[in-house]
Amino acid sequence: MYPIRALAAVLLLTSLAPAADPAEWPQWRGPARDGTVTGPAWPDKLEGGALERVWRVEKLGPSYSGPIVATDRVFTTQTVDKKTEVVTAHDRKTGKELWKASWEGSITVPFFAAKNGSWIRSTPAFDGKTLFIAGITDVLVALDGGTGKEAWRLDFVKEFGTPLPDFGFVCSPLVDDAGVYVQAGGSFVKVDKKTGKVLWRVLKDGGGTMGSAFSSPVFAKLAGADQVVVQTRTKLAGVERDTGKELWAKEVPSFRGMNILTPVPVGADGILTSTYGGNTRLVRVKSADGKFDTSDAWALRYEGYMSTPVVVDGHAYVLGKDKRLVCVDVKTGKEAWSTDDRFGDYWSLIANKDRILALDSRGILYLLKANAKEFDLIEKRKVAESETWAHLAVCGNEIFIRDLNGLSAWRWSGK
Template identity: 25%
Template sequence: MPTITNRAQRALPCLIACLLLAASGARAEDWPEFRGKGRHGVWNETGILERFPENGLDVAWRTPINRGYSGPAVVGGRVFVSDFARSSPTAGVERAVCLDEQTGEILWTHEWEANYLGIAWDEGPRATPTVDGDRVYVQGAAGTLVALDAETGEPLWSRHFREEYGADMPIYGFASSPLVDGERLITLVGGVPDAKVVAFDKLTGEEVWRALSSEESGPGVAQPIIIEASGVRQLIVWHPVALSSLDPETGEVYWEEPFRIDYDITVAVPVQSGRELFVTTFYNGPLMMTLDADRPAAAVHWKGESNSEILTDGLHSVMATPFIIDGYIYGIGSYGQLRCLDAATGERIWETQAVTAERARWASAFLVRHEDRFFINNDRGDLIIARMTPEGYEEISRTHLLAPTSEPGNRRELKTVNWSHPAYANRHIYARNDEEIIAASLAAASLDGAAPQPPGKP
């Protein structure tokens, strides 16, 4: 059962914040799922600072939480995240946690038992909660999917992938953030024999359709997305055997391109730009597809030739999703290199180590586009504002946001990393490590020099 805490009335601060937003002409927005609305990694709010203050960001609140990689979602004045508390070497309790966006107070939690035996980097849940209306959907790393009332935390339904679908434990656990499409909740299950991806009724949890064989691999990690090409809505599922396009209403396969991925590292989200569809992975590198203009089909445009994490061509990403802008690809490579590629050919235009600072295995950073610049959260806990063009990388401002706490293994001088994607909402950034979650203001200073307003809206 959820645990509920009492909440004080905060109507006046909310009203003041909203009046200030209205007076400034600033537009605020929520962050309801992984990489924001539509999973595009684009932040559209106005009234955002141009540079960080010299003494760092104004932190509105800090709240202790347990371990995990799950990024936060922010909707309707609430912040949703998941975590894990270990009770033995391989088991413990996963939680869904809901916090007040203004104060960081925990409003409710819902927990369940989880066995992490067989999961690499077993620090906690990977998937960001998905918020849809009055419901929040939370995927646990051990295969439990829960639907909860977003207001109260009451459980509405749950599914258990290993018990119900015979799914093997994926190398990195169950890591796909559920995707809401109409009345369906679509996610990667890895069920046998033919339930690698499953659509559930989002209200009842009943199965609507299943698709793709799991006989050759598990589900992988990459989040499913919806694109439109040739006038047809397509569900794109990138898994360790192929890049697949399905009808999101029925699960029928439109097209597939075989692409065998070593160690199931399908982490970066597929990226669409017009008729281009791009994926990239740590060992096997990049694949660029051209989407057919007249029917749901695709053909290989170009593909990387190297299967090496060191002697890389194109872009060999670990977990950072790249961007395609005006015919150029910008993304983080296998050892933390920020690269610019010609999207038409895969040719490297430039490279810099400036973002991650250290050329080290799995060094990474999460890119979010805001207007003509990027907010970049690197795994050292820094937040960077930068511009990227074919001419090069221009760093505008950098500040330290949050201490890295996860131990990545034998790869770096820093010894710890932060591999959780932050949320950007209501002119704030929400970020977590294995000890706490914070909210920090990214609002531009008002003309009268007033202090940053608290996050949230009524």
């Protein structure tokens, strides 16, 4: 009888053990900020009941902020009546509103960008306790994730005496144990996450003719050194986290400073980037005797625009200015293939093993196989009637989609 009792005890303990917390999506481009997730393989279908909508919140104001997914809630932003920015927490299981916070904040973007709207752009970051939101008028706001209570607010226009950026605060905050890293006030800044005090400010350009840079920073270890990599309106740079010391910098040409996408660390010394009016390139970062040096490992005459690539098995998948998807060998810089078809202006891309999910700005979700030989479309599905510029969020078998008019939660039912 002893083995049976032992088995019963094990079963009882297993049943009493707390279930693992569901996967989260705490920041721009996901947990590792690289557009990849781990876990079980995704199903091979989007249609036929394989992917079902669980809930939807209607009548939200427009936003380009991707949804932030915590253990029990989902955060989203919106601009209401062209004058107020609103942050809302929704119950992850039901979509029910838990709390709401707001402040006045709006601008009108230049006429040539009018089709991209005059509403909040940046995706917030959540550290498990505090939500950090970039308001379009160059303000950074910290809210308690549980209650929505404001902890602090930093107005970069007042802090630095810089002009209001023409396109607003576009950069998505990056957070570590001590600080929040953003491009704001015509510079790259680290802010104390507890107090909102500026810890350092570097790479100052005064904001140029159109305001601060659009690209979001990322942590990387390059040439053996931990650093934060940032792409300004004119250059790519590596900065020491604690001090703000510029370790290295390389000019990155683009049209009107439109360095928009997030640089992608590759291997021990590589940074992949692509610019509008420039090209796609891999920058090598080397270090000797404490001095850093950079060079182009290769450059491909293909212009990226707004969509940050994902890298799978040594190949980058890049949606460019011409709306074609291009597969590039990261080691050689050679184009493996490109599509004849043209897609929307923007894709948010997430990879899991050899699968890629791509949310097109036209409201179409694509499921691809990461295939270095050819464009390999598994299935596609219309998931929104309004435009979907906000970055897709994928947490295990759940998918969260923010379109211009609402927020939806979807669930894969299995293979």
